[in-house]
Amino acid sequence: MSRLIVYKKYLTVTAIAWGGCLMLFVAAYIVLIKPQINSKQHLEKKLSEKIQEHKAAEKAAEEQTGIELKNQIAGLQERLGDFVTEFENAADLNFDITKIAREREVASLSVGSSKSTKVSTKDVADSNSIDEKRIDISFISGFNQFASFVNSLERNRPVIFVHEFRLTRANQNKSAYQVTMDVRALVKKQREREIAKLNPMQPYGAKK
Numbered sequence: 001m002s003r004l005i006v007y008k009k010y011l012t013v014t015a016i017a018w019g020g021c022l023m024l025f026v027a028a029y030i031v032l033i034k035p036q037i038n039s040k041q042h043l044e045k046k047l048s049e050k051i052q053e054h055k056a057a058e059k060a061a062e063e064q065t066g067i068e069l070k071n072q073i074a075g076l077q078e079r080l081g082d083f084v085t086e087f088e089n090a091a092d093l094n095f096d097i098t099k100i101a102r103e104r105e106v107a108s109l110s111v112g113s114s115k116s117t118k119v120s121t122k123d124v125a126d127s128n129s130i131d132e133k134r135i136d137i138s139f140i141s142g143f144n145q146f147a148s149f150v151n152s153l154e155r156n157r158p159v160i161f162v163h164e165f166r167l168t169r170a171n172q173n174k175s176a177y178q179v180t181m182d183v184r185a186l187v188k189k190q191r192e193r194e195i196a197k198l199n200p201m202q203p204y205g206a207k208k
Contacts, residue, residue, distance in 0.1 A: 084186040085158045093185050104149045106139040130186050137181040140170050160185050
């Protein structure tokens with residue numbers, strides 16, 4: 001009987017001790033651990049939000065950068081158009097020069113490909129996509145007409161560059177000059193695919 005009493009007392013003391021430990025554990029969890037878990041969850045949520053914001057900002061920056069690059073490219077292409085003519089429009093350069101000369105009312109006008117070379121175009125140094133078209137011009141005019149003509153060439157779009165010129169007194173009129181000019185224009189090269197279309201029997205990319 002005494003043994004049973006001792007055993008019951010032992011169980012009671014053990015239960016009280018375990019209960020106290022459980023209460024201490026619950027109290028420690030509520031006071032110490034739970035706030036840390038809540039704080040961790042809050043920080044993880046804030047970190048996730050910041051990551052999403054960062055990704056969104058990166059995407060917006062990329063889109064803005066893309067827009068800016070497109071605008072820059074468009075501006076450069078437009079600027080390029082001020083100096084370089086398309087291959088298919090190269091034949092119109094002589095017409096443009098003739099039109100400008102007639103507006104300046106010059107006399108004895110002659111416009112044609114350069115006589116100093118068998119071909120009227122040559123490669124531009126350090127460029128794989130642009131040729132230089134050479135054109136000879138001759139006419140008779142007064143000095144002011146000549147200066148106005150040169151100014152109009154260089155203000156033309158595309159620009160027609162005056163490479164060389166020579167003025168000599170015209171025999172008929174001492175106030176008039178015989179003018180010969182060597183002018184140049186930049187022309188985009190004909191694309192390989194366009195060449196292939198013109199010569200379908202030759203394989204694309206093949207060289208003669």
